[in-house]
Amino acid sequence: MNDTPLLSVRGLTKRFGGLVAVKDIGFDIRPGEILGLIGPNGSGKSTVMKLIMGIERPNAGSVKVDGVEMAGWAPHRIARAGVGIVFQHSRPLHRQTVLEHIKLALLPDSLVKLAAEPHVHQRAQEIAARVGLAAVMHRHPATLPFADLRRMEMAKAIARDPKVVLVDEPFAGLTVAESEAFSELIRGFRAEGRAVLLVDHNVKSLSALADRVLAMYLGEYVAEGTAEAVMRNETVRRVYLGGTLELHPRNTGAASAKPAILEVADVRVLYDKACALDGVSLTVREGEFVSVVGLNGAGKTTLFNALSGLVPYQGSIRFDGRDLRGMSGAAIARSGLVQCPETRELFGDMTVRENLELGGYRLTDAVRASQLTWLFDLFPILKSRQGQTARTLSGGEQQMLAIARALMPQPRLLILDEPTLGLAPVILDQLSKALDALQKATPITVLLGEQNVRFALPHADRVYVLEHARIVWEGSASRFEAEMGRGFLEAVPSSDPQALACGEPGGKGDSRQASL
Template structure:
């Protein structure tokens, strides 16, 4: 009997099947890695397992006992706990007091810390490397110590099963190694661990088995070596064979850059105490199609948000030689930068035509009408759906509308953030054809953030590879497959 057995786990949110018939098991003294592209259902699987959200169907057994329908606190009392991606300590209490509170028994009349619990809290703090900050409050801690505090609070209950959601997010490579050693020690002590993280390489080095999810379903389970070498897993992350991908102008009509359009030198981007980007030096010349590729969580969206001014950063970004620092996103957009966000951000209650008109609101009436006809020519389905509300469109049609709305701005630089996410192959081909046409017609510069390498390489002149917030490689797309392509998972 496995320590934790999950079977048939399913959950639908409205029209989205977030988790579909998910099953896995993990024994004491074993680490199971749960990986998959963004939106595959990994974190939802953890919160369903922990009872934070009730599944539509499925069973969760902890040491043979059925946890189905039990509240989260009862599941925790039975021996399962979860460490969330975001730290939420009690800010007014010290590190020691936070751990002591996690040790208190479930009793209303218990308000003093017995000596044995105080020593237990100190032992847990020592185990995770917090002995030197016991009297400090959370706000004074570095990011890695905040993560250690969350793990200490989880370990205080001496769980049989530990669920870890993105434990490596925001950590430097050295800190990732230290946390890996901590999790290995917990495994040696007999704990069963389920670990979700975007850092596939760190996961593969740490876990005993890997389960891979895609669109809510488990598509593979096996050893780390089997997972990273599996053709289906690589296709889910990167698309089809990299060798088959070739830019339509790579052989005969490769762009000759005219002048520097965008220069981004970003020393650091932080979300609170977590560092999302570091030492970024990226440029795009007029007429180029440049891709920033990397796994989810690498920092691609943060890079785009920095360029437009949605997040604070150390460094500077220049567009047409003009600094964008300290400018509002709307002011940067007015210079000729258009963003197609990963989340699309359409006006759902407005029609297709109204969404497109919003994109071209700065144009005069005649120019907006010409631009609209051009977008309808690129995406005929938008013309046919012009009167429909945006929320009634399919996912692929919504992505087309997102791109069309951005093109209505007449941008000189188009930022495309994960445009292939969740698209059916036929829709992806339609969007690829549109990008090929835009490249052939000229006049538009594109910076693409994408996980699907096949899609990126098909269109790109140059590639930047982003890993855990840092640029690892850059160069012509023609060299990417030979130099990097087999060393990403």
């Protein structure tokens, strides 16, 4: 391998107001090398990619491509100089065919020469065949499945013949089989001597592909090296998994004897043509605390939105014996299934008390007052802040308010979606104590979605692992704690004989449950 870097980044820093999104990041990528960039949501990975491509301007730092300083250049200049990007979301020209998109990417950057040379048509056909689009190259984007739209983005990048390729979330929304096909295309960049920067939430697929991995957290460098070494790094494991687990003893026998309050069977969700859930099945019994664990992009939020009636789905969802199909989100909430969303969705200009009272508007005055008293005992900080507008609260206080508002209407099943996202450890401890008190004092059922295992498992009766839109594991918290080191973050084999497209017969996540 050539030791001279094609891409050299030093001291890259980006601030958005008072927020430091990227702080002093540096790395080299040599010809024929793939560097994987990983980190939890909000780590700054996408910002690094935008800074390199010129979509954002850095506050400080150096970006050199083949020895030429390009930091702060406009994106079109950087593209001409040999940097290509494969975007996560395709924005095609809908009147042009796949082949015409590729031919457009092959045209020279010249206003006086817009007509294609005779060889361009042949070259475009060769690229279409290389990425697996030969059979659909005369079709328009609107008629293509999601994976083919991603292949078209890859074809456009190949057509530009870049020295450096930035690949953003290549595995998002793809089946395992499709992910492997994309991995082969990315390996092709390496074989051609290009430098590749790969960003993806799918840590396993990325680790199986990259020569080196760089981990970030909250904008800063954490670790760099082989995938195996980085995954063993204690800080990396802590920011992904939350560190050492402390399980709270639970009387699982009592919960298992109770009837099911939520039954999910073979649920599939498509976003346009992207497979977000693929045959997901799970059961939650009355009074249980069930955790759904998965990395970003696994499908947790999609699952919860399907349960709450916010996205269309195939399959069956039954709550308290009632089929939820066709019910509105409001009707589902009134029936006792209430979600506290990842985005909190507070009314920023309303006070803490007003947000809570709005959550309990259907209660009688006496019950509403009793609920407020109980919630202020559960979250004492909210009592002292009850006259303060929600937008002026800290992130941790806003999260407590969002949970309290979801509890206000006295739900039978509370869904918590990523409640720990972006919160400091001291706030996590407060939330954990509140959940402990909630379990001891009420019969409420909780379904929690988290990537922070340290928060998700201590109270859990059972755990489901959601990976790549499928349930791949189910078991007790203690069993997960014993087995998690063997699979939750480690690289997976490059092929999966059981991988099927979303919706294919037999492609059910629960049919391939396996021990981690």
